[in-house]
Amino acid sequence: MTIPDRDWPIPRSAYVHVPFCRHRCGYCNFSVIAGREDLIDRFLDAIDRELAPLDRPVVDTLYLGGGTPTHLPNDRLARLLEILQRRFRFDDAVEWTSEANPEDVDTEKLRVLSEYGVNRISLGVQSFQTAKLKRFERNHSATQATRAVEQAAEVIGNVSIDLIFAAPGETLRDWQADLRTVLDLPVQHLSAYALTFEKGTPFWNARMHGQIKSVSETTEIKMYESTRHLTAESGMAQYEISNFALPGFHSRHNMAYWLGRGWFAAGPGAARFSEGRREVNHRSTTTYLNRMERGESPVAETETLTQRQSARERAAFGVRMIDGIDLTEIGRDTGVNLWSECAAEIEQAITVGWLERSEDRIRLTPSGLLFADAVAAELLP
Known part of the structure; x- marks a missing residue:
């Protein structure tokens, strides 16, 4: 028995997946594409086309994820933001988040985001340790990451940072140094995740062949407990397993997921949940674009939930x-x-x-x- 339509409120959140990246990091299992900037205009056309049937719903939260939304050139980024302004109506207190990588962030890019209404930025820093950044195949330096945080705080105001712990070879002291660096910066929100080895990624294959080794479970637990302790000392409250925030700065968008509320979604690999139905778009960017251009559905998987x-x-x-x-x-x-x-x-x-x-x-x-x-x-x- 499926849930009647009347039992499902109209979603008030939306997610848009921007698949473009400078390169794919060894641990990444998201739907991303590197070195294909020639597809950006086709992607923007496809997003506009996919969102058109929604008839401008009102949203409380809008999240641009990826991939790296800020990898788009400023004029293309502005076009994406303009499309979203046309396809959605925004609640007066909307939380509009964009993910960003430190190497893409400068004052001009941040002003483009701010001028179109983005009022929260999530920076994929992952670490401030040089050796760890190299191991993660990240392109930015600790200095770039620090500067990006400070610029984002000045222009956007509401800054969240992603960090990863339990990297191969990482010590508890290394992780605590990362945490202290973050907590000394103008950051309102922290997401801290233990490294996971996703099947099919270079990291997974390297571990399977004994080329890299996971940290011990004991060390990982100590890192997690240290995260809880140091964030609490700094005034950040833990509100979810991996998420910590100053008062009033929890992620309202993520709360919609955890509370099982519906959300719209668009883009390659994007998953939506509306009217009791879960749909996932095709993960391949080129397949997604081809389907949209042929007037076909981009959906690759569909499931209707029972009560x-x-x-x-x-x-x-x-x-x-x-x-x-x-x-x-x-x-x-x-x-x-x-x-x-x-x-x-x-x-x-x-x-x-x-x-x-x-x-x-x-x-x-x-x-x-x-x-x-x-x-x-x-x-x-």
């Missing part, structure tokens, strides 16, 4: 938030009683000390934060 699937997915993603998730509220929205549906899984997680219950909410315990993926997997349908 049970929707409820359990909301619980699985929502439990990653530090405040946890209200299962009774999910039940009101979907008609599925998760206290009964997931009784065994919840009781087991509480017994081993990974979950705790407070009235209608479940939340991860401090030790449960280290096993969040396992808890989420048990809650999934």
